[in-house]
Amino acid sequence: MIKKLIFLSFIPIFILLYLGSSLQNTTLGILGILMFIAVAIIQFVTKK
Amino acid sequence: MELLLSVTPLILLLFCLLVLKMSTGKSGAIAVIFAIAIAYFYFGMNTTGLTIAMSKGMSLALYVLLIIWAAVFLYQLVYDFKAINVINKNIILFIKEPFIQFLLLAWLFSSVLQGIAGFGVPVVIVVPILIHLGFDRLSSVTAVLLGHSWSVSFGSMGSSFFTIFLVTNLDQQSIGYAMAIFDFAAMIMMGFSVCYIYGGWEYVKKGIKYIIPTSLVMIIVMFTVIYLNLVSLVGLLTAISGLITMYSLYLLREKPEKPKELYKDNLNLGQALAPYISIIGLSLLFQILKLGKYALSFEYPGFVTDLGFEVAAEAAYAKIKIFGHPAPIILMSVLIGILIYKKANIWNRDKFKNVVNKTITKCTKTSISLIFLITMALVMMDSGMTNAFALNVARITGGLYPLFAPLFGILGSFITGSNTNSNVIFGKFQMSVATALGVNAFVMSGLQSISGSIGVSLGPTTILMASSASGLNGQESKIYRKVLKPVLLTAAVLGIINYILLVVIKVNIGGVL
Secondary structure, eight states: OHHHHHHHHHHHHHHHHHHHHHTTOHHHHHHHHHHHHHHHHHHHHOOO | OHHHHHHHHHHHHHIIIIISOOOHHHHHHHHHHHHHHHHHHTSOOOHHHHHHHHHHHHHHHHHHHHHHHHHHHHHHHHHHTTHHHHHHHHHHHHOOOHHHHHHIIIIIIHHHHHHHTOTTHHHHHHHHHHHHTTOOHHHHHHHHHHHTGGGTTTOGGGHHHHHHHHHHOOOHHHHHHHHHHHHHHHHHHHHHHHHHHHHSHHHHHHHHHHHHHHHHHHHHHHHHHHHTTOGGGHHHHHHHHHHHHHHHHHHHHHOOOOOSSOOOSSSOHHHHHHHHHHHHHHHHHHHHHTOTTSEEEEEEOOEEOTTOOEEOOEEEEEEEETTTSHHHHHHHHHHHHHHHHHHTTOOOHHHHHHHHHHHHHHHHHHHHHHHHHHHHHHHHHHHTHHHHHHHHHHHHHGGGHHHHHHHHHHHHHHHHSOHHHHHHHHHHHHHHHHHHHTSOHHHHHHHHHHHHHHHGGGOHHHHHHHHHHHTOTTOHHHHHHHHHHHHHHHHHHHHHHHHIIIIISOOOGGGOO
16 A cells, blocks of 8 residues: 555656756755655655 | 765665665665765755756656556456467477477567567566466576567667667668677577576587577678668567577477467467567557657756756657557557457456456556666766766776776666667767777777667666566566676676777778777
8 A cells, every 4th residue: 555655656746846847946846856755765664 | 986976876776686685666765865865965966957857767767667557467468368378388389398488488589579669578578478388487587688688779670779870970880780790799698698597507508509500690680681771670680580590490400290280278379469469560550650740758958067067958858659659559459459358258347357456566566666766867867977987987997998888888778777778878978988099989889789788688677577577576686686697797798899899909890980
């Protein structure tokens, strides 16, 4: 279940990063980067 | 310091995978965090650059993931409706000796598929066939990963080949000849690697009588097709000639009994093979019809890092052609398969639901790992880390650089999972180093493409596709360990050939240095 949630969380991250880069909006970009790092940390500490 | 930091994410990734034996998902997660931190704090990549690079990574991941999901879906369908059983029983009827089945499928049949479709399709089709023929899972995966790697550069209807001459701007045919010289060595090395995986040195000796004559025929065909300038067909025609040669050798040597009739169950062989034949047919059809204008792509602005590394804007990044990308083609083939199963009265709605559920379970883990790894690759490339690493190694090795040159082709494929991308990153670089050293640029560019080709067998994308297709999810470190040695050995052979051609003989392909 956690893996599915991690996978699905990439959808809003991608939207944020893409909007951040195409609209040149730093706030959206930073939000996307931080969410991505948070998901990577969750993936790293998740047992299975 | 710069050299060490530029390669830290990769060292960390390999350390987690091979030494700590962590899963690809965890290793990728930690490696991408380090790549982002190093890019931001040392290589002067600001948040704008990071946003663009990470978004590019995710759009590239989307491109690859569509193939993986479609391919696993097809495999699960063919497996659950027992079509794969019919295919395997017929292979056994035609080729009785297991060693020949293994070598022919892993080394040559997978290369024929690479010639047409590429993008991991050979792995997801041939690995399950080998496993269902009774071969060990890990051996099947590593044999196919290595076995078809020599054909990647000329495969996929020539996409990597086109890239190397586009980025270097050198004459297409002359690069082709240089590539063929290295590919001859690569095909032999990979043939023997498959034999070794099957049964150790005893089978390497046994394989000589098949591998050497087959490779000789293939290299003659390869040079001829390059001479005729049929660039898109080099990989396909070479692999087909190899397949025919080796099967003929088997018939002449072993004189097996001819099968009286083909095996059939609920499906006959034609029906069982229909989805795979459709992939080949549709791939060829869409290439002929040139329907490339129907596509989805992403647009990215260019930027410059604080250290002055320039990244160009991308007008159509990770272009997914509706009639060209493997995923829609595989899904169309799935549809053909479903129609055939309905006609043969074996269609079952519950079984199909099961196919969908298994596909989701298998692909979710793979997808997470892949997103981390591809994003890491893009952050490393766009921050100038990859470039800094290459420049530092070239500076340190100096005149001995031709010996180490294959490592860059392999590195490019290892971090991006693609021969084409490896050529994009390092093609121009290898040519520039050759010019600076005063050696033949065609040979160095040819070497880049072929070393990138064999490096694909180490690419995280391909490895994850293979682990999904074989049911070895989470055991990618085992696959890496088994694939690494033959790849490094082949790289050493390619490096020595490169050194002899460039420094000892001072070969002059293309008429210029």
